[in-house]
């Protein structure tokens with residue numbers, strides 16, 4: 001039996017628009033992001049795909065995106081599960097910094113290492129820094145030692161994959177069409193796992209905002225074919241724009 005998995009990166013956020021490193025900072029969608037999320041709902045409806053359960057991170061921009069898309073697709077009623085394990089990568093001390101200024105200050109090599117290397121996290125964020133998540137109510141159940149102060153992509157995979165196996169694959173095994181609405185780097189982590197992308201090659205993968213990416217999975221939750229974007233042309237342009245962030 002095959003099952004269907006739909007991955008959706010949240011629409012453009014207020015901080016994507018301002019070109020700021022975001023990570024776990026809880027910003028909202030920009031107007032453009034709202035339009036992208038609604039368009040994602042149209043793409044889902046036009047494709048005939050009907051999500052039966054929604055997974056999101058606990059960050060507002062992913063939740064807004066899912067709600068807007070599902071409303072357009074007339075599926076706002078489906079059950080929802082949220083987890084911090086689907087959150088964006090914690091960007092450490094870079095959270096809140098301007099990407100172009102960071103590129104200029106530290107140079108392209110360091111900038112690319114922080115953004116896209118597999119296992120080099122940015123410097124950790126101080127607990128009393130303005131954009132720290134220490135004390136944020138939504139993480140109250142998370143032991144302090146497990147609350148990230150920075151993360152590499154590898155660390156995202158380490159905290160995301162257990163949830164993939166414990167929860168998301170359980171719904172897939174039950175034959176449900178699953179929608180996962182999450183973030184650029186948490187979805188890069190999941191796509192790396194699904195497509196078996198090497199630690200080196202994952203640096204080149206960028207996920208566009210607001211365009212559903214659909215996988216058919218076999219009984220072992222492996223893709224039967226490459227994932228397909230419901231609007232391939234827009235996805236290509238969107239991924240190129242993400243890759244170019246920082247450059248003025």
Ligand SMILES: O=C(O)[C@@H](CO)OP(=O)(O)O
Nearest residue numbers: 020021022023088115184
């Ligand atoms: O700032 C961030 O949290 C992410 C996603 O917006 O950015 P980047 O693509 O640079 O990893």
